[in-house]
Amino acid sequence: MSFTQQARRYFTGSHSLCAIAVASALTATPMAVAQETTEEDDRGKLERIEVTARRTVESLQETPVAITSVGAVELAEKGISVLTEVQQFSPNTTLQTSRGTNSTLTAFIRGLGQQDPLWGYEPGVGIYIDDVYVARPQGAVLDLLDVQRIEVLRGPQGTLYGKNTIGGAVKYVTKPMSGEAEFNVEATVGSYNQRDVKLSGQYPLMEDTVYLGFGYANLNRDGFGEFLESALPNQDRENYNKDLWAARLTLEIHPSDDLFLRFGWDKTEDDSNAKGGYRLLPSILTDAPVPDSVYDSYTSMPTWNKVELEGYNWLVSYDVTDSLELKYVGSHRESYSPTNIDFDNTPLVIFDVPAEYDDENDTHELQANYLGESFSLVSGLYYYDGESCGNFDAILGVLGASLGAAGLTREVTGCNNSESWAAYTQLNYDINDSWSLSLGARYTDEEKSAFVNNGLIFDNVYPSTGWVDGYVRPPGQLVPQVLGTDTDGDGVLDAPAVQSWSRFTPRVGIEYQASDDTMFFASYSQGFKSGTFNPRATVNEAGVEPEVVDSYELGVKSDITDTFRANVTLFSYDHSDRQYIGVSGDLSDPTALDQVLRNAAETAAKGLEAELTWVATDNLQFDVAYGYIDFEIKENNAIPPLIGLASTPENTLNINANYLMETTFGDIVFNANYYYRDDYLLFETSDLIQQDAYGMVNLSARWESVEGDWYAGLYVKNLTDEEYLVGGYDFVTRGDDGSFGPGLGGDTTLIGYYGDPRTVHLTVGYRF
Template identity: 80%
Template sequence: EGRGKLERIEVTARKTVESLQETPVAITSIGASELSEKGISVLTEVQQFSPNTTLQASRGTNSTLTAFIRGMGQQDPLWGYEPGVGIYVDDVYIARPQGAVLDLLDVQRIEVLRGPQGTLYGKNTIGGAVKYVTKEMTGDPQLNAEVTIGNYNRRDVKFTGQYPIMEDKVYLGFGYANLNRDGYGEFLVSALDGQDTENYNKDLWAARLTLEIHPTDDFFIRFGWDKTEDKSNAKGGYRLLPSLLTDAPSPDSVYDSYTSLPTNNKVELEGYSWMARYDVSDSLEVKYIGSHREGYSPTNIDFDNTQLDIFDVPAIYEDENDTHELQVNYVSQSFSLVSGLYYYDGESCGVFDAVLGVLGRTYGALGIFPEDTTGFSRETSGCNNSESWAAYSQLNYDINDKWSISLGARFTDEEKQATVNNGTVLYNLYPESGWIDGYVRPDDVNIPQVLGTDTDGDGILDAPAVESWSRFTPRVGVEYQYADNIMFFASYAQGFKSGTFNPRAETNEPGVAPEVVDSFELGMKSDLTDQFRMNITLFSYDHKDRQYIGIEGNSDDPTALQQRLRNAAETAAKGAEVEMTYVVNDALSFDLAYGYIDFEIKENNAIPPLIGLASTPENTLNLAANYLLQTNWGDFIFNANYYFRDDYLLFETSDLIKQDAYGMVNLSVNWESMEGNWYGGLHVKNLTDEEYLVGGYDFVTRNDDGTYGAGLGGDTTLIGYYGDPRTVQLTVGYRF
């Protein structure tokens, strides 16, 4: 029996094509074949294979992403807040978390870059970056049709392909996916009749068109369009405590819920991108990448998850942005240089109502509000717009056969404009006259602007607040090639998360400065034999000027949330990441990915104070095995993996909701015909049906005796959202 060998994996972590083992960056790369073999169909599943990584669907929708790498990210998806992990599709930045839970379509590989990427990728990559790379076309006519069925009445269809419009010159690529699944649970009681009661269902379609043009051997142009529409229901959370105000005990299933809001929800995304690449010579490449993206997400989030309007939050998110990047890459025998100019212009707006109907009626009965009050809402709306440009360069220089250095820097200049309208709406007709397309927003009430500028001196804010920040982010690295297949590296890198304004501001408060991360890494990339690969990274970082919403002062006003955004904390962490592959022979291989992080709070002025990291276990572990069986009926590939996540908090400032350590088992068997046209796969995910939290809300108080009391809205609103239960899926495909 032959002895298998390790494969060469190419990545673009440093914006040029390099071998994974020659790239001095902590990176996990998962190729198309591996994604298919494991039945990975959505971006969040990639977290299992990258140490110290959290990629999860957020609280209220299927398509909003919560991303943390090495404990750095952003949990709140409200407009104005910037992510801490950058998401890129073919080097185009996805600026907002809405819709960033990407369903994988025509993907070549997923790359997870861990640690600050402030030099080459810029702001909002303090934790790292996730790169979604689609396949370049070969020019041959191709069509791939794929059908997936599974439990919970899963029914997916995908079509991808390409066609040469002009031989060797112009190719058209296309992809379409229609993804449907019944809910894992249901809304047991709803205040509204005639609506869909499925909870955690899926109803999504996505399409992509790509036009590639090769005018000459040295010139390449690509145009892309993509659109996604997710009409899955708004997710209802699981009540961890019975309601004090109505008959809403904790349901039997963690996927069941109650609601007083419409269940309709939508995440709609559309984007255009274009890229031109010109090889001036064998050494010099010039590239231009541009994009325009728009997003629209009307959603209904029932915070309290009862059939009463205790704490309901209907909301609308809207955003659009344009990006332009001019890149120049030079490669010689002893050095390479990546440099570029980048421009970003984005608008992010929204409106939400914190509907506290029961509390409004209570205060009406007590005479605090007018007697005919049937509820009140705290409505917040506004925009947080950003315009920034950056210049960057990174030099990689070989001093001799053993030693090399990398020097990089980026200068970013950014201006933000923000408006916030925030005020109380009392109403006496709820919800019959208050619903506008499923959204509470009485149009006869003026909501005052509380954040901005007064341009004419009449005491009324009538223009946006404006602030600007600039930042120089360096990177210095040294690499030592100990042997042909063993490299050691050390680096210092800085990243920053953009300054911003408080999107929930109640007063005309100033903006907050950017968060800054200084990170040190020491690592080894090694193919110790032709069959054994071991990559190790040790890291430490200091995270300064962390942005937190705090409660400023106390008030008896039941409508005042009194939230103020400040640079309120400094934290630090150190840890390790180990990735190993052992190829036993041509048929059998094993993989291991382990992550460890140790967290420290250095300055703690957050209100309430920080107590830990959000959504970040101290230990993560993945063990995987892969076996190839060749037969006269085709090739069978069996794989299994065990994924472990240590216990973790859901919020950095609260231990009211936390997840105990758990392990998950996934099994797959794949088949490909001898001719290579037919293929199929049977995948069992979460075999032992583990229940694990991925989000929540904790508007509740805890008494000295350990019991719980009412929080905002007057009820025990302690809510959990859960990851997928055990699923079974069968995929069959044909390549024409």
């Protein structure tokens, strides 16, 4: 049997087996031997999938959670190389690249998430790498290097995963080590001069005791478009290009059968250019025409951009008894990202925003897992200490000139720091052979401190002289601190603003095992997104309260026959105390800059998610993933008012066909999938930018030699070259007759950012 056939049986995937070794990457136990099921009688039947959504190893069909799992083999067969592509296979899920960079993630599940990546704002979908929380969206568009599996958990995960998982969680699981010497080299060439190299492997430093693993990727691609005109000379004019490298090292130590240690390091540097947006309306201040291609742009800013990430993680696991496991998981992560965002995308200084993001956090988690005769218990203590800082200059040069000044800059700097701890537990109890009960609870206590310097400078000011040559900050023009505390009553802020929140989040679930192959489940769960302070504050204001989501689910997981699987979930939720930043004052004033953050809305939604698998023959399989969501606004005090969900279509659909052709020179796996997204808004409070419904076709063929050492794949993505929006800016006014007028900056700034066009790439690899 070839490596492909074995992997399709034993490795994690949306339709393949997760080996016990894979689960060990999450549970931190030494790799065990998977029970093989290589009999020919198992060909053409559904495979068992094991997941760790509840922090223990379980069968997907016995886990009462709405979850999609995409494994290493399926990722390779489809040529999926970046996290955002996983959205196609999970219903009601949006994972997209944000507006100005290649590495910032916009994530929504069931319409719950966070679009603004500014420091201080918390995500609504948690991102995890080997159970380590990735706190900021910068750098969260992960390129898939040495990955074993991606899990998408839908619905609030507040009990086991904590705050900021009101929509769900996405778990990136790296490959565990086998203990053998292994090496894999892979090269890819493709459209737009794509040139990728990936190296990975492992080596036993001490036989059966100490293993060293490594991975390295260098990813390059020319731009999908170009900057047609720039006010600065000698610039790299590529737009939507890619220039990134990433590396990781892992050391595993197995001192005894009961003790396991793992230490990891990873680093990523993304030097891809800042992305220029496409003007959806002509500029009224320049004579530059709207570009012919949605990937072309104009700019008055430097095109360079950078995202630097580095992290350390460590894990210790000790099996006290056959029933009790103790774990300690820790991490330290840092990120730094200077970026250039030309909001207006013209050669004039109409609305330029150079910015810097600087983040650092530490996490510590102690966990105890106990397995009894009729119950299991997961419990733990968690601590998080994070500092999130940044600055940006909103440079409105043309507007400043119209006011008779040398320029106009709104400068904002600040930090929004968080320290929190939590205690959690979840009990899964078998009442009898058919009925089981799950009870979970988490208590979180959090303190945040923040300060904001915010003010106007009547000049064009950049963060440093290196940002744009020739621009120097005028002396003495430092903006005042506007958010903090006045301890001596002299009217001068002299300390950060400080506020604390605490929250108890429960979960109650009941499961009924109707037969060996069918389980029904119902649950109530609660999650919350942290309270925070306004990072754009112009006056001293209190922090907003946490957002809270109360969610209800009713589902069934059934292997109706040994060739047909149906997993269906009905859900509804109430989303209260939603945090919105709105304009303060006259909404018709296009130069309004003052913004207020407050809990301004309550919404609700209900929907359905269905994931179906049919093994038609020994070699042919079909998969369908469908999501539907119906949204309701119950209270609406947002300014401007809330009108819908951001980046969330009412319907999503994916239909996939997979065929395995066996030949004398190796196996060839053919894949074809059609992915459909209904129309959707880009912003919750504006219908100025909308994406019409579209469908996307992807094709692939992957060959593997009989020996399993050589492999190659040919991949065609977005075959019909669909153009679809993933981000934008809308700084424009609209009259009663539907005409557009100037907004902030004095221009008709309506900008769109687009997903990837049609691409073709060829991958060749060798493993030994």
